[in-house]
Amino acid sequence: MGFTGRSEAEVFADLVTLTAQPGYVYAIAQICCRDSMVSYEGEYTASDLSHLYDSNRLIRTEIVTLLGLMVRNPLDMSFPGDSHVQAYVSRSYELMDELHNAMSSSMFDLANQDAAKGVAPEKFWNGATLREPMFYGPESAFSFQYRDFFIDRHSCDDEWLRKHKGFDSQQAKQVAQKMCSMMDSRATRLLTAGGQIKASADVILQQFEFTPEDVSQRTGLTLSVVKAVFDALTFTGQNALFHELGDFNSVAATPLLPTGRGSVLLFSQYAIYEALYESPFFWMNGDADYKQRASDHRGAFVERFAHKRLAAVFGGARVYTNVNLFQGKDVAAEADVLVVFGDRMIIVQAKAKKLTLAARKGNEGQIAKDFAEAIQKAADQGKDCADVILSGKCKMFDDKGHEIEMPKSIKEIFRVCLVPDHYPALALQASEFLKYQTTDVIQAPLVMDVFLLDVLAEMLDSPLRFLSYVRLRVTAQDKLMVSHELTTLGYHLRQNLWLDSQFDLAYLDDSFASDLEVAMSARRDGLPGQLTPPGILTQMQGTLYERLIAQVERNPSPATLELGFDLLTLSGESCRRLHEGLSAITAMAKRDGQLHDFTLMLEDEKSGVTFQCDPDPKPSSTERLQAYCEARKYASRANNWFGVSISPDVQILCAMASNKPWVQSDGMDEVAKTMRKPAGVSATLKTLERSMRVGTPGRNDRCLCGSGKKFKKCCLPSASGSAPVAGKLA
Structure with missing residues (x-):
């Protein structure tokens, strides 16, 4: 539905009427089942989350809005029939879409007025236009983060919680965690029995209903403690302050809705974990004697966590x-x-x-x-x-x-x-x-x-x-437009955040965070998904490139750190070429005991690195590498150049960096004229292949196995045996 011309207030009034209909709560249950449930079979993958990035679904803040309007009237649990429920659901989507369009249209009114006058708007983002991203923007946290951080944030307030609320932080977490676990089990049974789409609306609502007696039995906590947690998180009153988007909505702070029959409804795992994390601040803020202490605890938590x-x-x-x-x-x-x-x-x-x-x-x-x-x-x-x-x-x-x-x-x-x-x-x-x-x-x-x-x-x-x-x-x-930083990180993990200088601005879709969400859920909730998002952390596992990065971290000298940062900007193809080059020069050094090197230009074409494998390092080798790097940097007109000397087993012997801007020099021009073309990865690999086609070495030649010993004292076969000679580069 496009913009209808109606104001937010007009659409909001229709939502108030809709949510007051008998049995509207069953529509809420269906919406939550459709838009918030994630089902998977076998491995949990990013494709299982694809519907969460569908613009047609209702996000959590929209569902909480519907709940907040519904509880302005006494909760009507009478079942109106599936046809009425479906009508409620359809109308809910229509009105929430219209509400979003009404809010969005106001964002562009000022810009359109300025455009009509032929002038550029002084600024687009102001109080009015920011309402939309504040309400419709993505969540900051995963639900398990609220759950897991709750104890660390509020355990120091346990004495106050026990005295004023009747439970401590650990007990509150147990109750919430058990309710969420029960919700998962019920959803699994529902899907196994035929799916939530086929189930009647009254059956679906049962998935969200809980009694303190059942939770007490399943947690082993006393009924009084469970009831105390329920009381703290159960909605009361009429949500009288909630008249428009942005008003205080009590359902966000108290997500348990009383049914009037000894049970409560909880429609979102995220909601109860967020309420536990956030609500104690408001509880304790009302205690004049404890207010400052609680504030100090909040500040200490952030520093401690960081x-x-x-x-x-x-x-x-x-x-x-x-x-x-x-x-x-x-x-x-x-x-x-x-x-x-x-x-x-x-x-x-x-x-x-x-x-x-x-x-x-x-x-x-x-x-x-x-x-x-x-x-x-x-x-x-x-x-x-x-x-x-x-x-x-x-x-x-x-x-x-x-x-x-x-x-x-x-x-x-x-x-x-x-x-x-x-x-x-x-x-x-x-x-x-x-x-x-x-x-x-x-x-x-x-x-x-x-x-x-x-x-x-x-x-x-x-x-x-x-x-x-x-x-x-x-x-x-200044080059990225994102709705949330998890999107940026997800993009980086998939393909590296290094952006080509030719791009002035890039917009990243929220779906870039899907593999990241799978990995975090696998790590924190134990779901059967990949623990590491596919991309920069997985492509080069087990390679010499990764071994080099690990050594830089163990010895963070200025030269190696700078090199490490540049290596981490390399594309996947460049990383593979680096691995191949390191494999080649170390293999050749093992075979002939000689010094070998290769050169690689980095992604920005303004930097380069020369790797030298030295089986017998001497001070003169380091001096030679330093001189070569200075000359190669000049000949390449580069601003930065790195030189790295490694042993045949790929241990960094020394590293050097030159980062002075390129400046023309008559003397260096003469040096550059005499320089041979740098040995790149391809040339180095060809040299290695040629060396490996050589036949059996002489008795006093260096053994081909790379031990450094003479052939006669290493792999020379006895009269009764035989030994392999040359191999082929894998």
Whole structure:
């Protein structure tokens, strides 16, 4: 349905009437079954999620809107018959589509008016236009993240929860987890029995109904504890404040709907886990004596979480919390979390600020205020920290008072602005409103929530991989249009985020995150799917390319780090060529004991790398490689060049880098004239193939097996035996 010309208020009024119809709750059950259930057979794959990216389905915020309107009247559980239910369902889709079009049309009114006048709009995104992405944008978190983070976030409030609510965080999680498990089991039985499409609406509704007695029996918790959890999360009242999109909708905070017959309805696993994660903030905020303590706990959670996830990537010895930056005797700045890896740093500034209801409704001043407190302030503080670190007069101390060793040189400092909650349209707001300054060292800030940081640390669980993505994302800051950062990460995992300079802007569809969602679900929920998304993390497993990357991470010197970052920008084909080249020069060095090399130009054609396999390294070999790299860099008119010396078993012996911009030199012109054409991968492979067609070596020649011994003392057959001679390159 296109734009009908009706306003949001007119469509909303029709929705109020529709949701008040007798038995409308059965329509909700069918909608949830159609649009929220994921079924799979055998392996769980991205194709099983394809319907979740269908623009015709209702997303969770739309379903919660229908629920919020329905509960404005007493819940009518009478079954109106399947034909009436289907009519309710069809009308719901029509009206929700019309509502979306009504909201979207207002986004373009101003732009169209300016276009008619022949002028460009001063700015497209403002309070009115941001309402649409705030409401219809994707979720920040996976449901299992809300579930798994709940204990860490609220266990410190257990004493208050037991006293005022009658349960602790672990018990609340048990109840929610069991209800979700029961929902899964029921859905599986329903599908096995013939599918949710064929089932009657009243049968479908039963999948979402729960009693405290049943949950108590299945969890082993006392009935009083289960009832206490139910009471805390059960809707009461008439949702009187919910009059339009953006208003407070009580169903979001209390997703259990009482049926009036001793049971409750829960239509979404996501809803109960999100409510557990979010609602205690509001409960405790109403206690004047505990309010500040609860706020302190929230702030501590963000810092603790960031440290935990970053330490899993970089190692605990490289990650620090509450770092005081001193200039003289004064604390000039403080970093919530600091990572030091080689000559790179990450500064994390965390802010526990939510987007207010006024901002969600399009109040432009409130949007700006919320963003300033949650994001802009963190970015500015990160810049202050970076400036102090680079001042040359800084000493750093962690939260235990131990001094942190300052790197001899600092190549890059990355800033991360971190929030602990779902912040609607965060990626869009950051791209539009964030103001920042950069230098050659201080990079543009990255804005994220704890849920994205968790996924980044899970999938890019090595320092080089993590930092490489951060560098690529910062570089692509102004070139990408995405609704959520999980989409960007999904794209990167599939085919690398390195963007060709010829592109000015790229839009990424949300479906790029589907393989990532499968992998996270397999890891956190144990679903039978691939643990790693197909792409850059799987294509080169077991190759010499991966072995090289692993060594760079173990020895993050400035030269090797820079090389590692460039290697991680390579395409799949270039990675395979690199593996083949390394295989060739190491095989030749093992056979003849001589030094062999090959050269590879990197993706940007402004950088290159020469690999040298040296079976008998000497100081002169390093000097020779240094001289060759300088000459090859000049001859190639490159700005950056790397030289890497490796042993026959592919261990890095030394690495060097030259990153001075190319400048013409008469002396180097003469040197370049005498240079032979660099041995690329193809030429190196041909040389290896020729060498392997040689016949049996002499008794005193080096053995073909690569041991380094003479043939007569190694594989020379005895008079009664025989030995293989030449092989063929696989």
